[in-house]
Amino acid sequence: MAEAEKIxxxxxxxxxxxxxHSHIRGLGLDDVLEARAVSQGMVGQKxxxxxxxxxxxxxxEGKIAGRCILLxxxxxxxxxxxxxxxxxxxxxxxPFTSMSGSEIYSLEMSKTEALSQxxxxxxxxxxxxxxxxxxxxxxxxxxxxxxxxxxxxxxxVTLKTTEMETNYDxxxxxxxxxxxxxxxxxxxxxxxxxxxxxxxxGRSFTRARDYDATGAQARFVQCPEGExxxxxxxxxxxxxxxxxxxxxxxxxxxALFSGDTGEIKQEVRDQINNKVLEWREEGKAEINxxxxxxxxxxxxxxxxxxxxNRALESDMAPVVVMATNRGITxxxxxxxxxxxxxxxxxxxxxxxxxxxxxxxxxxxEILKIRCEEEDCVMHPDALTILxxxxxxxxxxxxxxxxxxxxLVCRRRKAAEVNTEDVKKVYSLFxxxxxxxxxxxxxxxxxxxxxxxxxxGDESVAGGGAKRRMxxxxxxxxxxx
Amino acid sequence: MSYQNWINxxxxxxxxxxxxxxxxxxxxxxxxxxQMSEEYNMDTGIVQRRAWRKCKQLMGxxxxxxxxxxxxxxxxxxxxxxxxxxxxxxxxxxxxxVRESNTAPLLTKRITKKNIEWRxxxxxxxxDVYNVKxxxxxRAIVVSTSNKKYYKVIPVPELDRCGVPxxxxxxxxxxxxxxxxxxxxxxxxxxEMEAQVLMLLKDxxxxxxxxxxxxxxxxx
Numbered sequence: 001m002a003e004a005e006k007i008x009x010x011x012x013x014x015x016x017x018x019x020x021h022s023h024i025r026g027l028g029l030d031d032v033l034e035a036r037a038v039s040q041g042m043v044g045q046k047x048x049x050x051x052x053x054x055x056x057x058x059x060x061e062g063k064i065a066g067r068c069i070l071l072x073x074x075x076x077x078x079x080x081x082x083x084x085x086x087x088x089x090x091x092x093x094x095p096f097t098s099m100s101g102s103e104i105y106s107l108e109m110s111k112t113e114a115l116s117q118x119x120x121x122x123x124x125x126x127x128x129x130x131x132x133x134x135x136x137x138x139x140x141x142x143x144x145x146x147x148x149x150x151x152x153x154x155x156x157v158t159l160k161t162t163e164m165e166t167n168y169d170x171x172x173x174x175x176x177x178x179x180x181x182x183x184x185x186x187x188x189x190x191x192x193x194x195x196x197x198x199x200x201x202g203r204s205f206t207r208a209r210d211y212d213a214t215g216a217q218a219r220f221v222q223c224p225e226g227e228x229x230x231x232x233x234x235x236x237x238x239x240x241x242x243x244x245x246x247x248x249x250x251x252x253x254x255a256l257f258s259g260d261t262g263e264i265k266q267e268v269r270d271q272i273n274n275k276v277l278e279w280r281e282e283g284k285a286e287i288n289x290x291x292x293x294x295x296x297x298x299x300x301x302x303x304x305x306x307x308x309n310r311a312l313e314s315d316m317a318p319v320v321v322m323a324t325n326r327g328i329t330x331x332x333x334x335x336x337x338x339x340x341x342x343x344x345x346x347x348x349x350x351x352x353x354x355x356x357x358x359x360x361x362x363x364x365e366i367l368k369i370r371c372e373e374e375d376c377v378m379h380p381d382a383l384t385i386l387x388x389x390x391x392x393x394x395x396x397x398x399x400x401x402x403x404x405x406x407l408v409c410r411r412r413k414a415a416e417v418n419t420e421d422v423k424k425v426y427s428l429f430x431x432x433x434x435x436x437x438x439x440x441x442x443x444x445x446x447x448x449x450x451x452x453x454x455x456g457d458e459s460v461a462g463g464g465a466k467r468r469m470x471x472x473x474x475x476x477x478x479x480x
Numbered sequence: 481m482s483y484q485n486w487i488n489x490x491x492x493x494x495x496x497x498x499x500x501x502x503x504x505x506x507x508x509x510x511x512x513x514x515q516m517s518e519e520y521n522m523d524t525g526i527v528q529r530r531a532w533r534k535c536k537q538l539m540g541x542x543x544x545x546x547x548x549x550x551x552x553x554x555x556x557x558x559x560x561x562x563x564x565x566x567x568x569x570x571x572x573x574x575x576x577x578v579r580e581s582n583t584a585p586l587l588t589k590r591i592t593k594k595n596i597e598w599r600x601x602x603x604x605x606x607x608d609v610y611n612v613k614x615x616x617x618x619r620a621i622v623v624s625t626s627n628k629k630y631y632k633v634i635p636v637p638e639l640d641r642c643g644v645p646x647x648x649x650x651x652x653x654x655x656x657x658x659x660x661x662x663x664x665x666x667x668x669x670x671x672e673m674e675a676q677v678l679m680l681l682k683d684x685x686x687x688x689x690x691x692x693x694x695x696x697x698x699x700x
Contacts, residue, residue: 161631163624163631165628165630166580166584167584168581168584171579193577193578226631227631
């Protein structure tokens with residue numbers, strides 16, 4: 001028993017992988033939505049952040065459906081960072097779906113289906129439901145497993161409250177839950193009768209003096225009163241998409257976990273919309289509209305844009321935030337050019353937030369934050385050089401150099417990254433500019449270099465050559 | 481202090497009735513989505529069973545909740561008890577999540593001409609252990625045990641429908657054959673209400689069950 005407890009209380013520090021935006025914890029605004037210079041991992045972009053703060057406020061109030069916000073700006077000016085910041089500021093209660101524009105080109109479902117699923121994933125519904133739960137303190141628990149190791153397990157548990165005591169038989173599925181939650185005698189637990197979910201509330205006070213090793217995180221609770229089986233009102237937060245999936249397939253819940261949802265019929269969606277509205281009127285449910293963030297929105301084509309036009313008009317639409325780094329460019333799927341590669345009629349429905357290039361000071365600040373995030377101690381001189389590199393090449397390249405420089409520094413068993421390390425990695429890894437310069441110089445030595453000049457033009461028939469000239473700025477793939 | 485609301489509620493429902501053997505079964509479909517099913521003994525005019533089907537929020541088939549009468553006994557105990565009757569053989573394995581062990585106390589309710597009766601089976605303790613109290617503020621009868629083995633709040637929906645609080649003086653308690661029997665003598669207003677309901681059901685058309693017809697044919 002004591003051994004088992006010891007294993008249980010071993011503290012597990014959560015290890016999270018560091019992502020490109022993992023240093024962002026919010027928008028860095030104060031109470032009156034003024035942007036602080038450096039806060040919650042955000043640096044600079046004061047106007048854009050303030051605007052994003054207004055948008056989050058709009059989402060929080062949840063009154064307005066189907067607004068569209070475009071974050072426009074040059075590459076690496078923090079568009080995605082602002083979106084991540086918005087997601088963090090909204091908290092876990094508000095659904096925030098993040099997708100990239102190219103995600104809709106899946107072979108398994110049509111573009112519009114992917115878009116409407118994304119839209120519906122961003123609308124949360126809080127449903128109050130009465131369920132039957134069993135709440136009590138575990139007096140005794142017996143789990144018998146067959147000697148062969150496989151086959152049916154048998155389980156029995158005795159639960160008690162201050163007033164009563166009952167024996168329960170346990171099914172196979174719930175035995176696994178019990179083992180996973182590591183439930184022992186003396187724990188106060190709840191069992192949801194319908195779903196079979198087991199939840200450990202803590203240890204009973206009466207067992208507080210038992211001699212066993214309990215960790216600091218062990219919580220002591222009172223033994224529940226009254227009856228073991230109670231009806232309790234619980235609040236589920238689900239997204240419309242989840243309700244769709246559950247209702248569209250015969251295997252119901254399982255489809256959610258297998259991820260195999262396929263297309264959902266429009267009739268099912270309409271029915272669910274009506275049902276949800278009905279629940280809202282009866283006060284059983286609350287609609288909690290969230291945010292859909294579409295990165296690289298210029299990757300969407302004209303069909304998607306016209307679909308969005310209509311979808312945004314529905315009163316069940318979330319707030320859509322889009323981001324693009326393109327200027328005036330071809331709308332995908334047409335030969336027309338438009339600002340940001342988005343049709344004018346959709347642009348007209350948007351409010352546009354602009355991000356501007358970072359100043360040198362801000363770049364330094366960002367690099368400092370990233371150094372902290374990546375657990376790298378950097379000498380101020382090295383940081384200055386890195387800032388210089390960032391302004392000359394790109395911020396992303398400079399961020400790449402942080403961890404690499406840190407590794408080089410560790411190779412020579414130093415604790416702090418100095419200028420030499422940064423110089424070394426700068427020579428080891430090429431940035432985009434230097435790489436393309438080398439390419440231009442030694443083009444003839446690379447394979448297939450002869451095609452680019454002559455055959456390339458011929459492969460694009462007729463007016464294609466002209467189109468190629470026009471769209472030389474944007475590296476979009478040609479539409480068939 | 482009136483059952484008029486209840487009568488109106490029943491009146492508003494869409495009613496179906498069928499006779500099977502000496503039992504008349506009535507199904508009420510209410511406008512708010514709830515369903516109620518009753519079984520009347522045709523000899524005595526007494527409700528033997530009553531069950532509710534309340535609509536569920538999210539998904540799935542709603543289950544029947546038995547207010548009155550015994551649950552249909554199942555031979556294979558392994559089948560999921562909460563799922564009611566039906567799909568029993570298919571899930572002979574341990575498909576259930578949790579259920580009370582078969583030695584746990586089991587509460588059933590029964591209505592007779594004069595009384596409402598509750599039987600709690602599997603209760604081995606002597607009579608002086610039990611404490612049965614009518615609690616007006618909970619609108620229920622509370623059974624507790626001095627050895628802290630059993631505790632149950634028993635709501636009395638019939639009294640609620642008449643708007644009458646439960647009274648301690650109407651309760652009598654017996655204990656024999658491992659069973660605790662609580663008897664509550666019906667106040668006049670309940671008898672009156674039941675008579676009214678029966679009058680209401682007189683107008684509901686009844687169809688004879690196919691089983692009976694077939695049985696009759698087989699006999700010939």
